[in-house]
Amino acid sequence: MSASLAPECNEIKERYDNCFLxxxxxxxxxxxxxxxECAPLFQEYRKCLGVALKERGLDITIxxxxxxxxxxxxxxxxxx
Amino acid sequence: xxxxxxxxxxxYSWEEVSCANWLKYSPWNKMxxxxxxxxxxxxxxxxxxxxLRTERLITCQQxxxxxxLPFLKGQSTSHVYETSYIxxxxxxxxxxxxxxxWSDFLNxxxxxxxxxxxxxxxxxxxxxxxxxxxxxxxxxxxxIKNSIESVSVEQxxxxxxxxxxxxxxxxxxxxKVWQEEREKxxxxxxxxx
Numbered sequence: 001m002s003a004s005l006a007p008e009c010n011e012i013k014e015r016y017d018n019c020f021l022x023x024x025x026x027x028x029x030x031x032x033x034x035x036x037e038c039a040p041l042f043q044e045y046r047k048c049l050g051v052a053l054k055e056r057g058l059d060i061t062i063x064x065x066x067x068x069x070x071x072x073x074x075x076x077x078x079x080x
Numbered sequence: 081x082x083x084x085x086x087x088x089x090x091x092y093s094w095e096e097v098s099c100a101n102w103l104k105y106s107p108w109n110k111m112x113x114x115x116x117x118x119x120x121x122x123x124x125x126x127x128x129x130x131x132l133r134t135e136r137l138i139t140c141q142q143x144x145x146x147x148x149l150p151f152l153k154g155q156s157t158s159h160v161y162e163t164s165y166i167x168x169x170x171x172x173x174x175x176x177x178x179x180x181x182w183s184d185f186l187n188x189x190x191x192x193x194x195x196x197x198x199x200x201x202x203x204x205x206x207x208x209x210x211x212x213x214x215x216x217x218x219x220x221x222x223x224i225k226n227s228i229e230s231v232s233v234e235q236x237x238x239x240x241x242x243x244x245x246x247x248x249x250x251x252x253x254x255x256k257v258w259q260e261e262r263e264k265x266x267x268x269x270x271x272x273x
Contacts, residue, residue, distance in 0.1 A: 076165035
């Protein structure tokens with residue numbers, strides 16, 4: 001797995017990444033995913049990351065990028 | 081504006097490629113040391129289509145040519161905002177990426193896709209397509225803009241080639257690990273029986 005840009009989030013990130021990968025291979029790809037059992041880990045990881053992004057002033061930049069990316073979302077979130 | 085595009089096939093199933101994609105910048109990939117962090121910002125499954133949407137922030141550390149540094153205000157760490165869309169029914173993975181650092185100076189927009197493809201022998205491989213548009217936005221002479229775009233395309237081409245080579249390493253490791261896991265599971269089943 002890759003590191004987080006915030007070293008203090010590495011541990012929770014790794015736990016979340018492992019959980020996600022298992023869910024992705026064993027449930028999502030097989031079409032049997034009904035619940036997201038990794039949600040609590042993701043919430044914890046995002047909390048840690050959110051603080052780090054704010055400290056670095058990246059939260060605003062990301063919000064802007066999200067806006068710029070709308071077209072991609074519209075194009076790829078529907079089935080062509 | 082300059083365009084970079086390439087196409088290649090991976091000798092692995094789409095399922096293998098789409099899984100390994102999450103590990104593309106893991107330590108198994110020895111070819112992309114410039115990617116120092118990958119963070120997941122958002123992730124959700126669209127209840128209507130079943131498409132998995134993931135938003136990531138990729139952190140890179142790379143030394144650009146010295147003459148470009150003043151334009152970058154001496155900063156060598158950069159961030160890329162990436163969204164990916166995975167449709168498990170049509171089996172298509174699309175990734176869109178844009179630079180969010182130095183974006184008033186250079187605009188890089190990339191779209192990649194992975195789709196299953198049948199070879200002549202009937203085996204399933206995965207077709208990879210990559211397309212990027214690179215535009216220098218700084219004011220000044222067209223000549224400078226052209227130079228900046230050329231340098232950036234060259235860097236992009238190099239990163240793409242390394243990325244592909246590194247991804248092959250990850251694919252190989254993934255196959256090995258999954259094979260071992262399958263064997264372990266089969267052994268446990270035999271023991272339980």
